Amino acid sequence: MRVAIIGQGYVGLTIAVGAAGAGHSVTGFDVNPGLVEDLNSGKSHIEGISDSQLAGFISSSLFKASVDPSVLEGSDVIVIAVPTPLDHDRSPDLSYVRAAAELINQQVKNPALIINESTSYPGTLRNEIAARITAVEHLFASSPERVDPGNTQWGTKNTPRLIGGLTPAAVAKAKEFYGSFCDSLIEVSSPEVAEAAKIFENTFRQVNIALVNEFAQISHALGISSREVIEAAATKPYGFMPFSPGPGVGGHCIPVDPSYLAHVANEVGVPATFIKRANEVNLAMPAYVVKRVVAGAGGSIAGKTVVVIGVSYKANVADTRETPAAAVIDLIRAQGANVVWHDDLVGSWRGETSAPLTGCDIAVVVTKHDGVSDAAIKSSKYVFDCTGTIAGADGI
Ligand SMILES: NC(=O)c1ccc[n+]([C@@H]2O[C@H](COP(=O)([O-])OP(=O)(O)OC[C@H]3O[C@@H](n4cnc5c(N)ncnc54)[C@H](O)[C@@H]3O)[C@@H](O)[C@H]2O)c1
Numbered sequence: 090m091r092v093a094i095i096g097q098g099y100v101g102l103t104i105a106v107g108a109a110g111a112g113h114s115v116t117g118f119d120v121n122p123g124l125v126e127d128l129n130s131g132k133s134h135i136e137g138i139s140d141s142q143l144a145g146f147i148s149s150s151l152f153k154a155s156v157d158p159s160v161l162e163g164s165d166v167i168v169i170a171v172p173t174p175l176d177h178d179r180s181p182d183l184s185y186v187r188a189a190a191e192l193i194n195q196q197v198k199n200p201a202l203i204i205n206e207s208t209s210y211p212g213t214l215r216n217e218i219a220a221r222i223t224a225v226e227h228l229f230a231s232s233p234e235r236v237d238p239g240n241t242q243w244g245t246k247n248t249p250r251l252i253g254g255l256t257p258a259a260v261a262k263a264k265e266f267y268g269s270f271c272d273s274l275i276e277v278s279s280p281e282v283a284e285a286a287k288i289f290e291n292t293f294r295q296v297n298i299a300l301v302n303e304f305a306q307i308s309h310a311l312g313i314s315s316r317e318v319i320e321a322a323a324t325k326p327y328g329f330m331p332f333s334p335g336p337g338v339g340g341h342c343i344p345v346d347p348s349y350l351a352h353v354a355n356e357v358g359v360p361a362t363f364i365k366r367a368n369e370v371n372l373a374m375p376a377y378v379v380k381r382v383v384a385g386a387g388g389s390i391a392g393k394t395v396v397v398i399g400v401s402y403k404a405n406v407a408d409t410r411e412t413p414a415a416a417v418i419d420l421i422r423a424q425g426a427n428v429v430w431h432d433d434l435v436g437s438w439r440g441e442t443s444a445p446l447t448g449c450d451i452a453v454v455v456t457k458h459d460g461v462s463d464a465a466i467k468s469s470k471y472v473f474d475c476t477g478t479i480a481g482a483d484g485i
Contacts, residue, residue: 090266093118093164095189097128097154099341099408100206100234101170102135106142107245109151111270117154118161128154136239136406161196166266169193169205169218170234174345181349183209183217190221202262203227206234208346210288210353211281219255228259231280232267233287239406249273253283291346292364297332298343299367302374305334305485309381315485316477334485336455336475337374337413339402344371344411375416378453378485382473383424385483386451391425394449398466399456400432404476407434414455415439421453434458454479 090113094101097119109115119125127134131144146152161167171185186207193203203222205214214231222229231253237243250271254260264274277283301319308315315334323331338344347368351361383390400414401407409415414430421428429444436443446461448468457476466472466479474484 090114090165090269091163092116092166092168092266093161094168094170095119095161095192096170096172096185096207097121097124098170098172099135099238100236101168102128102133102138103236103245104168104170104206104234105152106138106146107270108266109146112151113166113266113269114150115146115152116160116164117152118156118158119154120156122156125154125156137241137244158192158196161193163199164197164201166202166204166262167193167197169203169207171207172341173207173209173349174341175348179348181210181352183213186213186217187221190218193227194222194224197222197227198225200225201227202230202259202266204230204232204263204266205280206232208233208287208291208342208349209284210349211285212353213284214253214280215255228254228256228262229280230254230259230263231283232263233283235287235290238408239403246270247272249275251275251277251283251286253277253280255280285350288346288350291342292350294332295338295343295347295371296363296367297330298335298338299370301332301334302337302377302485303370306377309485333477335374335413336378336417336485338371339410339412339414340408341410344368372416375413375420378417378473378475379420379424381483381485382421382451382453385473386471389424390421390451393426393451395421395426395428395451395453396444396446396449396469397421397428397430398432398446398452398454398461399458399476400430400435400438401456401458404456405434405458407436409435409438412455417453417455426451431461432456432458454482454484 092108092113092115094105094117097117105115105117133143169189171189174182176182219229235248252263305315319331347364351364354361402412431446432443446465452469452472454474472482474482
């Protein structure tokens with residue numbers, strides 16, 4: 090199939106490589122010229138996709154990237170994989186999805202299968218995408234992406250894929266496309282079910298992470314290790330699923346997607362109380378971390394040197410979107426400490442660069458990438474560990 094993918098970020102490039110690997114002829118369309126140039130020269134910006142893998146697809150003409158929207162014309166399948174962030178009010182910002190739909194409407198004169206993989210609330214495919222693409226009669230399906238960047242066990246091929254279409258013909262064509270590179274397809278009765286499943290999955294994580302974050306604070310006040318309790322509770326073979334406490338949530342999904350569900354809940358007059366409370370608990374975690382650091386370091390950190398280790402939102406990825414490290418650093422600085430950060434995967438961020446991991450008065454470990462040594466972390470006089478991986482350190 091001739092496949093065009095709108096958006097070449099984490100999701101779009103992952104699908105591009107999956108489809109090219111199945112022998113489809115893939116064009117990755119993106120509005121970012123620097124990214125397109127890098128991709129065409131075989132440079133990947135995604136952890137799970139190597140430069141050599143990308144270069145192989147380019148040299149066998151199975152993949153190319155482009156900023157020219159006319160590449161969409163003539164496609165059999167068009168996948169939308171654009172950002173769905175929150176606006177300044179923390180409400181859904183569907184401007185990228187709408188722009189992609191309008192572009193398809195202008196550019197594509199042949200009937201195609203249009204798939205939305207961007208995460209959004211139920212009704213997006215029908216009311217925001219299909220309703221804007223009326224120049225030609227296309228097929229429309231929703232297949233929300235479940236990629237977990239950096240996860241080496243679960244990828245595009247073996248993660249079951251949900252498919253909901255506006256018509257049976259759309260479902261059939263979407264199954265043919267995804268069946269060529271995904272092991273397990275799950276057809277649901279409508280695109281709305283697929284869309285809702287995705288945001289419910291991430292709301293489930295957000296709420297459980299908030300619960301465990303609150304529990305960690307209760308446990309600490311009781312003088313019990315929350316991690317030991319969770320480990321003990323997880324020995325129950327049914328009815329319990331362990332989550333780990335941490336400095337908050339980050340990335341493009343967990344802090345964002347539940348607010349899409351809260352938005353539609355509000356529209357239909359049902360209060361999404363768990364989502365609201367979970368956001369409050371998770372967003373308050375950096376302040377809790379800093380309170381514990383100040384207490385652990387003797388009551389004041391003014392004038393102390395502090396290294397914050399790991400500023401991406403999770404281990405072994407360079408993604409700093411919504412990272413709780415930002416609030417942790419700002420709050421430590423507000424206490425009058427001199428803060429540097431160390432993260433060689435991220436390199437540069439917020440106009441600052443990664444500092445060498447040498448001993449400071451205080452080390453605060455927000456995220457620990459593979460290869461960061463505990464011994465180097467422990468060269469600081471006081472270590473506060475948000476990851477629960479450093480033996481003997483104070484932490485959450
Ligand atoms: N990152 C994840 O782990 C993940 C997982 C599952 C689902 N999702 C969802 O997938 C969607 C995309 O997320 P992402 O992480 O790939 O985002 P991203 O920011 O990494 O990539 C999005 C890309 O889209 C491009 N873009 C924006 N507007 C465009 C337009 N009109 N035309 C062409 N290109 C355009 C941007 O330049 C960017 O390169 C979001 O809805 C997100 O919630 C993300």
